[in-house]
Amino acid sequence: MARPAVTLAPAAAAAEAARPGEGYWQIAWRRLRRHRLAMGGLAVIALLVLAAVFAPWIAPYRFEQIDLTNRFAPPFSGRHWLGTDDLGHDVFTRLLYAGRVSLVVGFAAALSAVALGTLVGVVAGYYGGLLDNVLMRLTDIVLTLPVFGVLLLLGRYFGGGILPIVAIIGLFGWTVAARLVRGEILRLKTQDFAEAARALGASETRIIFRHLLPNALAPIIVAATLDVGGAILTEAALSYFGVGIQPPIPSWGNMLQNAQSYLWTAPWLAFWPGMMIFLTVLCFNFFGDGLRDALDPRLKI
């Protein structure tokens, strides 16, 4: 979604981040544990993941179960906790299953975006020269594109299922990670340990995968975490415009879209899905922020 496309050049990572080995992650974990908002966010995310995984056991109804005689039941009335929608679906059940979709899309899209970005960043940073130039111009172009409009366009033609949505979000979300990784690689490849590995005759792949990437992991992880929230928001926005996940598969975005037409008579339908999106994205942002502070306080993402 319209997250500010403001990316500051990655600052040089703190000295301790450059030191490989166990110690670094232990320090980070200790620091993370002290971060209350991040831990709160993590707890809620864990809860949401559990709810999504165990949805079939938690949900009181089948998510596609229709009850035409019981449409628009208000919340806390009768057998439906959060009421029913325009087809008599149980809203609570739909929220649980929609959470599955949103989380899967969020994780998968963020992962593919970061993976693609890492690939581009590594290639551009390590090989430099013309390749670097071409890839960075491509990054400029994608960063300049009105991404939301392009996503709408692609969503119109390929949307509907989970896989295409993941693919199109990933396809346009890699630029931040690419620039970040490229900067890290540029910095790392001139450092002693990389030079040493090269002098010892290590292969290029070995240098990249054993020496450079692990050291650039911290910013990649932070970018991925923050991207999950962004991807969830994007999916919801696309579904809200009717080009994302299609019914009968529930997603928070399409539930919200559906609810908007009943704002006058059944306003509660619009409340819950939006609240879930908000809560989930907020938790990912809390967690990502804490993670950044823990892994590398001077990192600017």
Added chain:
Amino acid sequence: MRARWHHAVILLAAALTISVWPAGVVQAQPAAGRDTVVIGIQQEPDFLNPLFAEMAASVSVMDTIFVSDVERDNTWKLFAQGVESIPNLRDGTWKLDGDRMTLTWKLKARNWHDGRPVTCADYVFGHTVARNVNVPVVVRDLTNRIANVLCTQGAEGLDIQVNWKERYAYANLTITEYGALPRHVVERYYRENPSKLNEAPYGNDPKVTIGDGAYRLVEWRKGASLTVESVGTHPIFGTPRIRRIIWRFIPDTNALVANMLSGAIDAISTIGISFDQAVQLDRQSAGRFRVFFEPGLIWEHIDFNLDNPLLQDVRVRRAIAHGINREAISQQLFEGKQPVSHTYLPPRHPGYTDNVQKYPYDPARARALLQEAGFTPGPDGIMRNAAGQRLSFEINTTAGNRVREQVEQIIQQNLREVGIEIVIQNFPARVLFGEITNQRKFKALAMYAWVMSPTSDCDQLYTSDGIPTEANGWAGQNYPGYKNPEMDRVCKAASREVDEARRNQLLQQSAQIFARDLPALPLYVRASVAAAKVGLQGFTAVQLSGTYETWNVHRWFWQ
């Protein structure tokens, strides 16, 4: 801090759940005076030039600016508006000559809004422009069937003779395809650049866009509103009591509802809100306005792709029909306001008959039919035949159309109970109609609507030459791929039959064949919805092709 936020959420949630819409300030009075009607409309007209008007909103507005040759009233009955009488075979104003035909018309005298009389020459000019291949007119169906248009009493006269190249059943509904154009105004633009005639001032600029109707275009603020004013006493319409009509373009349907509730508009056009919103609006009307539900011409159905081997068996198609609770969809989802349909013609169509094979909801009968066709329930509850093929069908419809998505889910649940699996896969309208249905790429079922007209028949729709193929450029509307020589014969005969009674008989026959063979499953007839303040008299929710609520504007008044 977090605790406080939680309180706020709970409060908000509770508040949201117990809320009721309070009846606002009641305003049943006209929004802009007793000589004015303000209509809220969702679309904005494209061109107010009969040649290029593609949008329903344009047709609706042009009904007030132009005289129609022959018009329909709200009961779908035809009457002569701009002509003295409708040509017919009995008095010889409609003559058949082998395959060719000649129709003789006499215009009622009236003037263009600038005072020049409407003459035969204006009709000839309109026809000439429509025939020019460089003019971006979309439909040239009648234009291509007409051999020529002649002025029998001179160019300035009122007598017109139209010679047709071929027999056509509905030749007496309009003199030419697009009627008269004010030649003295339009000819200049036409000579300048025929290929950009649609962008010319005529049809866009109120100063030069003149018609011959009871009202004249006075203002068109793009994106905001359009105003027409009565020309005073009109030779055909007399003196309207409503002097001014203002259309407000409100593209957002929620805002349209809000404007009706606040009294800022006097009526909502049939080109306005959705069925769902109309139902909600009706509940909030509180006696201030009436919401109209009028069964119309739009016919929702499911096409069976007859290339699908499982669907080639009529028993499977009938089982699907018996397995879907269409009555419940109509009663519960649509509150009985959109009736179940049993044939391809809407109930008010002159060729409609109720005497067709019907498929009431009957799961037991559906299962029996499937068993008869060789299907038995598998371990997953889905029926399969001896070859092991499961009865699993993909259904496609337009993504984002909520009502269709609702109906789809009900069908999915209904058919599961008789052992048929339905897999939902929807496409954006442009993909569905631009690729999937018209190139017959749908795997099994396609749900959408046909917009019929009072003159629709089954030619091209269910005749074998109407099956779209690559060779014919994907032309034709027979998307199921239905082939039946008997149907071909009846439909072809109906489209050429000029005698109305005999034509209707043929159409009834075609409806019976259709219901028996079931190439498509009729679901329901969509209702046209509109709303008007109770004080506005004469308003009707008509939505025919070419006739909208504005057909009798000159007879509206405030009470």
Added chain:
Amino acid sequence: MQRYVLRRILQMIPIALGISVLLFTLLTLAPGDPVDLLIASDPRVKPEDVARLKRLYGLDQPIHVRYLKWLGRTLQGDLGFSRTYKEPVTNLLRDRIANSLWLTVTAFVLAVVVAVPVGIYSALHQYSVLDYLATTFTFFGVSIPVFWFGIMAIYLFAVWHPWTALPGLGWLVLPPGGISTPGVPPGLPFVLDRLRYMILPSVVLALLSMATYTRYTRSSMLEVIRQDYVRTARAKGLAERVVINRHALRNALIPLVTIMALSIANLFAGAPITETVFAWPGVGRLLVESVLNGDYVAAQAVLMFLAVLVLVFNLLADVAYAALDPRIRYD
């Protein structure tokens, strides 16, 4: 400096061309050409009508020829004719930009007026209650789904508005969407009416920028007050007010100006959701409508407009940065 600006402008050209090729290809290859659709929707349309119209509109030519023609026309200022709005796209875009400006400018001003003081205060009073509130707010601002926030605002102020039961508050009902009340006379009543319609969408639109600016103001300010020259100024015994105003604030605002310049373009690009929820006929809504309706002539123009806007504001941001920060030299 002049050479730097000139070089940047020259660099923009290949990027703009690349974007235009990319968008044109995407839009042209997308299925469901409006003319093809005619034949599917109207039985009276014949294949020869489709062929005739495609020839009239130039759609029968290969894609590179169409692109070059489009480029030629666009460079002459002719953006084509929209077949769904039936209007020259140039006029369409002009009207929509005017409408969007009302919202964008208001939202921007709103965001700056709130964010800058709050960010400064937060930085100066780190770990205070207000700092904590402000920081949490920035998280809310970037996490809330705009469309949901909009819908909830509509519900609260246009549908439910429980406070209207209280005496004196009956006027506080806001319109659920749209841009003005039908038939309001021009002049002051028109402006007042327009303002009423703008309240909800501009607040919703401002939220994201507000959160971003607050965050950047705070971190930028924090960075500056830790630096030597601020410490020196303090050590010299200058009054805190002078230190902050004369030394810290000035330097902290430099990166902020960059961020703001960059985000104005994003405010435009971020408006599609807000404008759609509130039925505001601006550029964003035009983007959504034209893409969803398959009006590729209009969609191409809007997408291109937004891309160029981003390029121009990127340039402005860099120029502003160079002009404001004495440490940066470009040669």
